[in-house]
Amino acid sequence: MKLYFEDTIPRGAEYFSTLGEAVAFNWQDVGADDLVNADYLAVRSTTKVDEALLHKASSLRYVATATAGTNHLDTAYLAQHNIKWNSAGGSNAAAVAEYVISALLTAHEQEKLDLSRITVGVVGAGYVGTALAHYLQALNIAYLLCDPPLENTDDPRHFVNMDRILECEVITLHVPFIQDGEFATVNLMSEQRLEALQGHQLLINACRGEVIDEPALIARLHKPNPPSVVLDVYYNEPNISSTLLEKIWLATPHIAGHSVEGKLRGTQLVYEQFCDQMDKFPQLAMEDFLDTPEPVDFTPEDPSVEALSWAELRQLLISIYDIQDDDRFFRQAMAKSNQFAAIRKSYRVRREYAAYTLRLSGMVSNGIIRQLTGLGFTLEML
Ligand SMILES: NC(=O)C1=CN([C@@H]2O[C@H](COP(=O)(O)OP(=O)(O)OC[C@H]3O[C@@H](n4cnc5c(N)ncnc54)[C@H](O)[C@@H]3O)[C@@H](O)[C@H]2O)C=CC1
Numbered sequence: 001m002k003l004y005f006e007d008t009i010p011r012g013a014e015y016f017s018t019l020g021e022a023v024a025f026n027w028q029d030v031g032a033d034d035l036v037n038a039d040y041l042a043v044r045s046t047t048k049v050d051e052a053l054l055h056k057a058s059s060l061r062y063v064a065t066a067t068a069g070t071n072h073l074d075t076a077y078l079a080q081h082n083i084k085w086n087s088a089g090g091s092n093a094a095a096v097a098e099y100v101i102s103a104l105l106t107a108h109e110q111e112k113l114d115l116s117r118i119t120v121g122v123v124g125a126g127y128v129g130t131a132l133a134h135y136l137q138a139l140n141i142a143y144l145l146c147d148p149p150l151e152n153t154d155d156p157r158h159f160v161n162m163d164r165i166l167e168c169e170v171i172t173l174h175v176p177f178i179q180d181g182e183f184a185t186v187n188l189m190s191e192q193r194l195e196a197l198q199g200h201q202l203l204i205n206a207c208r209g210e211v212i213d214e215p216a217l218i219a220r221l222h223k224p225n226p227p228s229v230v231l232d233v234y235y236n237e238p239n240i241s242s243t244l245l246e247k248i249w250l251a252t253p254h255i256a257g258h259s260v261e262g263k264l265r266g267t268q269l270v271y272e273q274f275c276d277q278m279d280k281f282p283q284l285a286m287e288d289f290l291d292t293p294e295p296v297d298f299t300p301e302d303p304s305v306e307a308l309s310w311a312e313l314r315q316l317l318i319s320i321y322d323i324q325d326d327d328r329f330f331r332q333a334m335a336k337s338n339q340f341a342a343i344r345k346s347y348r349v350r351r352e353y354a355a356y357t358l359r360l361s362g363m364v365s366n367g368i369i370r371q372l373t374g375l376g377f378t379l380e381m382l
């Protein structure tokens with residue numbers, strides 16, 4: 001059995017060599033001739049899986065992407081050729097949610113908004129939108145969900161339409177890139193919707209660049225009273241617009257999902273899908289490859305109150321993930337090299353909240369305990 005994998009898949013060699021002959025390929029120059037003997041193919045979002053890549057892969061039976069998004073797979077072509085496929089939905093949901101929380105805490109600190117008074121409009125209530133909603137709930141930040149496809153199912157949650165979302169102080173996008181059909185998301189943030197946004201609003205896009213009409217966004221940002229904008233994704237990556245970069249508040253190089261756990265969970269899910277296809281029991285678990293960070297001492301200013309202050313929450317959560325670090329590094333690196341792809345592929349080590357144990361001393365209120373466990377921390381009471 002020959003398993004070919006994109007070389008940016010963390011621990012790909014360790015995982016896939018337990019199932020057969022594992023062959024790494026370079027995502028930048030892989031071509032049809034490289035995959036002639038592949039039975040299984042594992043990619044991340046930077047390998048475009050289409051006829052051009054697969055037309056010589058006559059023994060290929062299964063393609064898996066270790067990412068949540070699937071728009072780099074030509075699924076119609078795969079179906080036509082009886083090649084099964086799957087993705088790693090949910091693998092990096094916590095990472096993206098923590099990215100959004102970091103942006104919100106930073107906006108609060110810079111007095112762009114007041115987290116006690118705003119409503120966050122979450123567009124797309126799948127793995128990422130749901131993970132974000134759990135964090136917002138733990139932080140007592142009001143939110144609304146918009147997800148017309150889910151609203152048509154028996155999902156018991158309350159959903160609102162896009163018009164209501166556009167009234168929120170924060171609009172954060174977590175939908176797949178879908179080009180056509182009833183629920184197409186291409187240019188979901190259309191010129192008309194962008195024109196309606198005002199200076200007190202924050203627009204966050206950590207799903208796919210094509211979900212915002214980017215020329216219309218650039219035009220809006222050149223007019224009076226523009227919204228603040230946080231972007232992780234862009235039109236035409238890796239050749240992104242430098243004009244846009246200059247005009248947005250926070251910019252990162254498509255790394256919202258790149259926590260250590262987010263990427264490794266993607267590999268684990270693909271490995272388990274391959275095992276399932278081969279009728280093998282998975283022998284490896286992602287914990288085999290992860291170290292445990294040292295416990296962190298955490299003493300609330302007033303342990304008897306029911307909720308931590310924004311300043312305390314910010315101090316704790318920003319010490320784990322600070323989006324401003326990524327913004328600064330990205331802008332400097334782009335000014336130096338303009339190598340978007342290389343910058344994102346050499347992303348730093350970033351752990352998720354759930355990797356950490358907090359050591360709390362003394363009696364702490366149930367409200368604080370609920371907040372911290374709701375964010376995913378393990379608590380150790382001293
Ligand atoms: N920047 C990054 O590093 C990452 C980006 N992503 C992107 O975020 C997307 C969402 O990720 P997941 O939550 O894991 O996917 P998911 O498939 O679990 O959830 C997407 C949700 O969007 C909803 N949706 C579809 N069309 C819609 C529309 N027109 N309006 C409102 N909602 C709509 C779906 O019903 C679904 O519930 C991925 O497809 C991927 O493109 C995901 C992870 C990391």
Ligand SMILES: O=C(O)C(=O)[C@H](O)COP(=O)(O)O
Nearest residue numbers: 044045046067068069257258
């Ligand atoms: O999971 C997704 O969808 C993403 O956008 C990934 O975070 C993209 O990561 P890479 O494929 O670029 O490593």
